[in-house]
Amino acid sequence: MSLIEKKALTKIQAIIIALIIIVAVIAGAAYYLFMTGPEEAPLEEEMELNVAWVSEVTTVDPHTGWSTDSLMVVRGCYERLVRLKGSTMQLEGVLAEDWEVSADGLEYTFDLREGVKFADGTPFNATAVKVSFERLIGIGQQSHNFVAVKDVEAIGPYTVKFTLEYPFAPFLNALATMQASITNPKALETHKTADDPWAMDWFHDWTNGTGPYRMKEWRKGEGWTLVRNPYYWRGWEGKHITKINMEIVVEPATNRMMMEKGDVDISFWMPKEDIPELQLNPNLKIVEYPALSTLYLAFNNEKPPLDDVHVRKAISYAFDYTQALAVILYHGKQSRGCMPSALWGWSNETFQYTKNMTAAREELAQSAYPDGGFTLSYLYCGGVEEERKLGMLLQSCLSELNIDVAIEVQPWATLTATTTNPETARHIVALFDFVFAPDPHFTVNDRFHSSRIPPGGYNWDYYNNTEVDQLLEQATLEQDKETRASMYHQVDQILVEEAAALFVYEESKIVTMGAWTHGFTPNPALVETFNFYDMYVVEEEKP
């Protein structure tokens, strides 16, 4: 009997539960239908751009970010006094309409554009420039291109004067880098705290610049959305992207599927092996363009046997560049000197090593190690497949000279620590060098001036040459671009003559976009970022 009672009770319970569920579902549906009302209608037709990116954005603060994920957002949301024109290395005014450099090269006076507003409607003026540079230098994390700046003065509402400690010719070019972005002083005033005088917490997540876009939503770990700045001074007439959705797509296969389906409009991160196949797809456009990035094997010029110039030259002659390009690196070309060819100062007159075993043996014979018989340590960054393969290629090339290569891998943070400590630095370290400043100073000085030998800088070649130092110093004092270019060329020739490093390859970037995506202009100094405002998509052309 009890069994039956129990069952009956269960039935009643079941009915009650079922009723509750039905009521809940109906209530939910009714709420959805009647209560939510019409969606807030957008003011006008949005034109959206969907971007796939390979990693999370580190920060959107222009004064602390340096990796391309940050720079991509900074380029869209902020503006600088000057910028690079189209695909060139020529400067043009943006927030500055005009500028003047004093004869001694110590004072730079800028006439600013009037009528420009920040993303919250605050007017832009000379004080904003002053405060932005105070912030950049005050934080001190990414101010290395501006160490020469002594003072920034607002000498009129729309006139600003920079005074330098010493003449520094690369200054104007440095102003085109993303770190020179102008931030809204009102946002700084609102969000700063006693512990955080530069409002770093707020600027880490949000933007407030004069650029065409502002950060609307950052879904951490997933992506972000930029929306248009309604106050943008160039206006919103004509065809412009008004909203940008970025999604983090780590897996290349997924990236490719999304691109082929039209869910992603543009991406830098297609696997290189897939490019030939993707080129056959009529719905996609693949654009290859030069970049200011090079791959080189840094020789430790202080560490025997690499302190012997003949050993370095022997290695430079023994390395098989053709093979490296054909099998390992695919796109781009062999380096000629330490600079990429897209940078002014580069010259096709610089000598270029090619594989020549006779020359290699001759050089080795002149060295202190005529029969080889030593081992070189080769260090590369974990996860960079090209560098691993280059190590193996170097190993096989040098075996012909009876030189052994011990390949070693470390994650980047460890590699940095190992290499900047003279005690632990290896013989050779493989490096990808990206330069975002359109001036040879920032490439060459950083890597080859003796003052930049670790721990003081990025001279991981431990290269020390007084003549090079002097030329590099003169080149910052000289205002004439042509003269400066010839000085960097001279430096380049010395570096190649001394085989200061093994200059392997200059990269070309590949961007894949849907045939429906238009208006992208690549610039070698602004790799992996976009000129969103000039871009537009045509929905009808999507597959």
Add this chain to the structure above:
Amino acid sequence: MGIQRFFAKRLMWIVFVLAGLAVITFFVSFMVPADPARYFAGPHATNEQVEALKRRYGLDRPPHEQFVNYIIRLFHGDLGMALHTRRPVIEDLKIRFPATLELALISIVIATLVGVFVGVVSAVKKDTLIDNVMRVFALGGVALPGFFLALVFQFVFYARLGIFPSGGRIDPHVQLQRITGLNLIDSAITLNWPAFVSSFYYLILPSTCLAYIALSTIARMTRSSMLEVLSQDYMKTAKAKGLANFKVIYKHALRNALIPTSTVIGLTFGNILGGSVLIELIFRWPGVGTYLAQSMITLDFPAIMGTTLLIAAIYVIVNLFVDIGYSIIDPRISVEK
């Protein structure tokens, strides 16, 4: 009384385990000659800039001092600053962990229901065609690498059929107010029906994928323990008593067979909660797994340590609940032991 004492004792152990782990992870981070500050300042930064970053994050102090500071901050619930996101680790985990939890819960429910069912049917229909089919099905989950399955799912259901999104947690165009971080619950609380539907829709592919991998172990474990139980004498008694076949299997046999299975379920759940890196990466799920992977690549020790502590805590807690679960399934097992 018994269960309370047991609980208190186990909680004490958890504290010990976590403290030990904090010590180990902290000192491992000093064995590796890494220079995170230089990494985050960028290659072209000057020495002063690197030093400034070190001071800001306290990396310039001697190890023992850093350790003491670390432990003090741990007691305040502060796991330090993640260098690769430049945000507090705890803030990052508050976003990442609910995402993983939501995925793990749905997956483990699917895996348990399907896995136990497959296991029982396999055992009851031992050596028939059904059994063999189910065993092959279950074996697939063990044999196939998760990332491969995920890619195949994505290719078929997204690229070819176009019925599911390629990944992510929710349609970026749908607004959702964040309360608990579990999208399904947040959207239910705020009566946000579109967000609920979208979240559910985005969950299907990754959770099915994870569930398939997890259910194979569960099904195999259920099958073997069911077979063992079914051969016991009391099964014959139950049948002889005239009980319905269904009742014999699900009430008498399954209950006894569930003990080893529940251990497996618990461990699997802990595993998924720790973040399944590849599945999360492929389906762009912003969970703990992707976070940990990113932290490891950049040798971001505060983030690695924080995440390790979280995962360890999860494992220990899940195991505690599994132990308690035994006593519910089989009252003869006393938690006191």
